[in-house]
Amino acid sequence: MEQGDSLAGPGDTTGDTTGGRRLPLADLRKKDLNLLVVLAALLESNSVSEAAKRLDSTQPSTSRMLERLRDEIGDPLLIKSALKMLPTRRAQELQPLLENVLRQIEQIYTQAADYDPALETGSYAIGINDSLQAVIAPGFLEALRQTAPRARVRMQPVPMPSGVSALSSGAIDVMVAFHPAEEHESLRAELLFNAQFGCLCATGNRQIGDHPTPADLTPLPCLDVSQFGLVTKLIDRYFGAHGTTRNIVGTLTSYLAVPDAVAGTAMYAMVPGYLAPLLCRHPGVRFAPVVDPLLTVPVHLCWHNNVHTHPFVSVLRTLLTQAAAPLAH
Known part of the structure; x- marks a missing residue:
């Protein structure tokens, strides 16, 4: 079998041990991945107003996006306390995963600009x-x-x-x-x-x-x-x-x-x-x-x-x- 061949059908991830996609691209496309950036800002600041500043957005707009995130993920994510908002346990679990995902996305967009040939280890002919x-x-x-x-x-x-x-x-x-x-x-x-x-x-x-x-x-x-x-x-x-x-x-x-x-x-x-x-x-x-x-x-x-x-x-x-x-x- 050539590399990349699979016995699974289209969209089937049963038995996938290679870190493959959990959702077909058509379904993933329906997700607003921009909300992940909003979630990162919220979890870093634990504040809707501070997150809005980091995103160069407004507080009402950021509040609406937080509500959408809660619906999408099925968790409150941030809850009000006496002094500030606190992340839920689910939000705390998501934060390192989210940081890793955003860093990988950043590499996609910045690899060429930040490329240093002195670090290149690939093989070329x-x-x-x-x-x-x-x-x-x-x-x-x-x-x-x-x-x-x-x-x-x-x-x-x-x-x-x-x-x-x-x-x-x-x-x-x-x-x-x-x-x-x-x-x-x-x-x-x-x-x-x-x-x-x-x-x-x-x-x-x-x-x-x-x-x-x-x-x-x-x-x-x-x-x-x-x-x-x-x-x-x-x-x-x-x-x-x-x-x-x-x-x-x-x-x-x-x-x-x-x-x-x-x-x-x-x-x-x-x-x-x-x-x-x-x-x-x-x-x-x-x-x-x-x-x-x-x-x-x-x-x-x-x-x-x-x-x-x-x-x-x-x-x-x-x-x-x-x-x-x-x-x-």
Whole structure:
């Protein structure tokens, strides 16, 4: 049975040990819950006139609400004495329960305004591939530890079959990806930066110059790198626009595997320029930029409407945007 399933029928609370509602919502809606605030003021002051002042109301109006409370609860609640009104035993029993209820209601209305990420202890997931993790994670994690040291945030590959469905289902809270800026009514997106692709090849590969053209690359063996096909389509479109195609001899799913694969060979791979400093730590490879708008891929930060106002998801978005800012220049 999935969480939230119940063997009870609608409105049936028999055997309910989970603290469920005692009344169906339709019945509870008939109750004037504003009277609970009035009752709290009356029990705190033991005075109709003082309660009226606290409520910014009048004494006759507060007296009428006290009569309604007596009818609703079936108890006098406050009785007159020589000097002041005294709470009945039932009223004394209700007071701590009432205080707890009002504090919980207050949290509902003030949680966002009073939110402190330093106290966050929840678990959150960011869908982001390994190449983007390599350049965004260091700055992001450093800022996260300073801002929300107790939060549990994991970075993971974007779940299959699509990032949109993963965001919709809650499998991930936000996504950083080569995501096309297509209109989707339930998704929001922010452009982080545009990734310009270029050519990674062996340092000794003299067939590839400093600024290779499609004609230069066409006859050479190429390693394709793509997880979901978006980048492959982009690069194929670039070559197709110049009337040629790539000579693909193998496929990888991670850019981080490319340096070892092409070093000392005639192969090359098209990789994003933001990874060039990291990939070129390998002494056997070099990066040759290709300046062409057809080889530009937008990297977006995406999230679902259902978390748009969530306080900590908003913090995550801010930290990711800040960590990606250097890549936009």
